Amino acid sequence: MVGLWASRKPKSETDFLLAGRQLKPSLAVFTIFATWFGAETCIGAASSIYDNGLSGGTADPFGFALCLFLMGFVFAMPLWKRKFVTFADLFRQRYSPNIEKLVVLILVPASMLWAAAQIRAFGQVLSSLSGLQVEITITIAAAVVIIYTMLGGLLAVAVTDVIQASFLILGLLLLGIFVFTSGDPNASLSTVDAARFSFVSEDSTLLQKFEAWAIPILGSVLTQELITRVLACRSAEEARRSTLMGASLYLTIGLIPVYLGLVGLNLMPGLVESEQLLPQLAKEYLPTFLYILFAGALVSAILSTVDSVLLAASSLISHNIVVPFKKRQQTVSERQKVLFARIGIVVLGTIAYYLALHAEGVYELVVTASAFGSAGVFIVGSFGLFTQFGGAKAAASALISAATIWILGEFVFAWATPFFISLLTALGVYVAVGLVEHSFADDKNKLTSA
Secondary structure (H helix, E strand, O other), X not given: OHHXXXXXXXXXXXXXXXXXXXXXXXXXXXXXXXXXXXXXXXXXHHXXXXXXXXXXXXXHHHHHHHHHHHHHHHHHHHXXXXXXOOOXXXXXXXXXXXXXXXXXXXXXXXXXXXXXXXXXHHHHHHHXXXXXXXXXXXXXXXXXXXXXXXXXXXXXXXXXXXXXXXXXXXXXXXXXXXXXXXXXXXXXXXXXXXXXXXXXXOOOOHHHHHHHHHHHHOOOOOOHHHHHHHHHEOOHXXXXXXXXXXXXXXXXXHXXXXXXXXXXXXXXXXXXXHHHHHHHHHHXXXXXXXXXXXXXXXXXXXXXXXXXXHHHHHHHHHHHHHHHHHHOOOOOOHHHHHHHHHHHHHHHHHXXXXXXXXXXXXXXXXXXXXXXXXXXXXXXXXXXXXXXXXXXHHHHHHHHHHHHHHHHHHHHOXXXXXXXXXXXXXXXXXXXXXXXXXXXXHHHHHHHHO
C-alpha cells in the first residue's frame, strides 16, 4: 500500500532515487537507523556476545554505530554539498567515467549477496511462523520487497522504514523489559562473569583488534545505502544532524541485544545454536501475542535492510552505467531514467532471489563480501572528496590492488588481517602513483612553458 501511494510521487530520477532531496529529518533518522539495523544486529550481536562476551560484539552495535558517527561528523556535509545522485558520481567527477564504472563493479556484487542473505532470512522466519516450505516463503519475501521498492523508490523505502523501525524498537524494548523484570536473578548484569565485559580478546593481536574495528567503521562508512540517505536530506546541516541522531538511536537500541547476549549465557546455558538466543528468550519470557510481535520485529529488521540494498544497487547500475550508455545513442528523459531504475530493482531483486533460493552458506559469502574492495573505495573516496591529490591512474591502481590483495590474503594465504593489509596497500599505491602523476604533470607544464 505504501509502495502504491509513493509510486505517484516520482517525476524524475532524483525524485525516485533521492525522494526529491526533500527527506524530512524525522524520516531521515528512522531510515538511517532501519537501514543499518538488520536482523544480524539483533540475532548476530546477541549470538556473538553470548559466545565471546563483549569482545565478540565489537562490530555490532559498537563498530557500526561509530561508522554512523564518522559519517555524520566527517562525510555527511561534504557529500551533500556536492549534490551527487549516487556515490559513484564522485569518482566520475573527480577521476574519470572508467573509475566510476570500476567502483560500481566493486560495490554491486557485495550488495547482491547481502540482499540474498536478507531475503533468505525473511523466508526462513515466515516459514517458521506459517509452516509453509522455505522455497515458497522466500518467493513471497522477494516478491513483497521487490514490488514496494520498485513502485515508490526511496520515498516508499523511507516511509516503510519508519513503520518497520517502530515495530523493531517496540519488539526489542518489550523483550528487554520482560527479561529484566522477570525476577530471575540470572537476568541481572551483576551475575555475569567480569571477563565477559572486556572488549579485548586475549587471543588476538593488536592488528587483529584493529581489523575487527576497521571493517565495520572504515569498510562500511562509504556505502551507497548510507550515502543515499545523506544525499536525500533537505540541507547539509540536516544531513549531518539526522545521521548523528540515527547513530545515537542505533547505539541505544543496539544495547538491548548486548544486554541479552551478556545475561543469556546464564539464562539459557548450553545453546547449541547461539543465534537462537533471542527467539528462545522471546518464546520463554513473552506472552504469545508479544512473541508474535517480536517475530514481526525481526521481519521488519530484515525488510528495512533488503529494500535499501536493492534500491542502492539499482541506482548505481541505472544512473552510472545504463543512463550514460543510452545518452551516447539518444536523449534520455527523466521518465526513462525512473523506468531504468525500476527495471534495475526487478532484475537485481530477481538475482538476489535466485541466490537466496539456490545458494547455500549465503551468510558466510556476505560476511566475506563485506570487506571486498571496501578498503580501496574508502581510501580513493576520501582522497577524492577532500583533496585534489591523485588522478585516475592513482585511483584505478589503488582500487584494483586493494581488491587483489584482499582476495589473496583471504582465500590464498589466509592472513589474519587481510582488510588492514589491503587498506595499507590502497593508501601506499594511491600516494605512490599520485606522486608519479604529479611529477609528470610538473614536467609537462615546464615543457609547455619552455
